[in-house]
Amino acid sequence: MTTKTLFRAGLALALALPVAAFAADVPQSFTATYQVLKDGGPLGEATVTLKSAGGGQFEYTNQTKGTSGLAAMLGANVSETSRFTWAGQVPQAVSYHYQLDAAVKSKTRDLTVQGGNVQVQDNKKSFTYTAVPGMVERNTLPLALGLALRSGQQQVAFPVAVKQQVENQQFKVSAKEKITVPAGAFDAIRVDRTDADRGFNAWYVPSKYPVPVKLAQKDGGDLTMELVKYEAR
Template identity: 30%
Template sequence: MKCMSKLLALLLLGIGAAQAAAPEQDWTPHQERYSVAWGGIALGEGSISLKPRGADCFDYVSQTTPIALVRWSYGEPREASRFCVKDGAIVPQHFEYTVSGNSKDNFTLDFSEDGRRIKRLQGGTVTELSVTPPVYDRFVVREAIRIWAMQHAGEIGAEQEFTVLETGQPKTYRYAIKAREKVQTEAGSFDSIRVERVDNPKKIQRYWIAPSRHYAVVRVEHLYKGKQQLMMSLRP
C-alpha cells in the first residue's frame, strides 16, 4: 500500500508539474521581420505584426516589401486579419488582401458573429456562403495552427484539421506536429516545434515555432512536388 501511495503521489506530482509548465497564450503586441524567397530567389522582406483592437480582439497584418524588379511587375502584397479570442480559440471577423497595381486580385472576407456566414467581396461581386465553423481566412489560420501547436507541444504525431476559405468553397487541410528540433534562421538558431501540412504529399507546408520567442513562427517553407517554393526566415 505504501508503494502504491508513493506511485500515486509521483503521478499526481508529474501531472501538476505538466499543468504548471503548460504555456499560456501570449497576445503581447509585437512585430517580426522576415526575409522572403520564392523558388530560391530572394524577393525582399516581410513583416508580421499583432496589435490589440479593443477587448480580446486583434489586428494581425502581413506586409511584404519586394525588391524593385518584383515590385514593378507584381506590386506590394498586404494581408490583414481582424480576429477575437473566445475561450482560448481564434474567432475570425474580417480579412482583406490587397496588392498595389493589381487590384483584380484584391478581396475581402467578412465573418458573421456566429461564424456560420461569410461574405466575400472581389471585383465588385459579393458572394455569401453558409459554413460550419470554425472556418479561417488564409492568413489568420497560421495563428490558429500556432496556438494549437503551443497547446500540444509535447505530443509528437498529434494531428488537427483546419478549414480555410479563400476563393470558391472552404477547403480542409490536416496538420501534424512532426518533431522538436533546432532550426537555423537569419536571426540565429532556435529550438523549435516543426508543424507540417500532411494531407497532400505534393503540397507541403512547414512551420517552425520557437517556444523561446513566445511560440512565434521563426521559419516557413512551402514545397510543391519536393521543390521549395516559398521560404521565410526570421531576421534579427
C-alpha cells in the same frame, strides 16, 4: 516568375457567438519581421503585427514588400489585414482584407463573417457560404498553428475560410530539426500539412514565439519566409 508568387507567403481567422474570455497565455501584441526568399534568393521582406483593435477584437496584419528582382522592379506590395476574436486560443475570424498592388496588376479580396455566413468579394466575383464555429482564415492560420503547438498538440485541424468554402485543413508535427535563420539558430519542430499535397511546411519554436521561425511552400518554385526579428509589445 509572377508577382503573385511573392505573396503566397503572406503569413500564410466572427461568428454569431459571444466574445470568449481571453486566455491568459494568448499573445496580446507583437511585431515579427521576415525575409522572403524565392528559390533561395532574396525577394522581399514581410512585417507581421498583432495589436488590439478594441471591443474585444484584435487586428493581425502582414505587410509584404518586393525588394529584389522582378517584384522590386514592378513595385509589388501586398497587405493582408485580419480582425478576429479569441475563442479560447483560436483566433476566430471576423474579417479579412487582401490588397495586391503592382505596376502590371492589382487584386483585392474581402471576407466578412456576418449573421452566420461568410461573404467574400474577390475583385468582381462574390461568394457566400455558411460559417463554422472556430473558423480561421489564411492570414492568421500560422498564428493558430503556433498556439496549438504551444499547448502541446501534435496534430491539429482547422476549418479555414477560403474563397468559396470552408476547408478542413489538417497539420501534424513531423520532425524535430535544427535550423538557422537570421533571428538565430533554433531547435525547431516542423509542421506539415497532411490533408493535401500543398507543399506547406512550417518550423516553430513554440516556447519562444507564437509564429513560425520559418515557413516554406511551393508555388511555381520554392518560396520561404525566415524570421529576422520578433518583438513582444
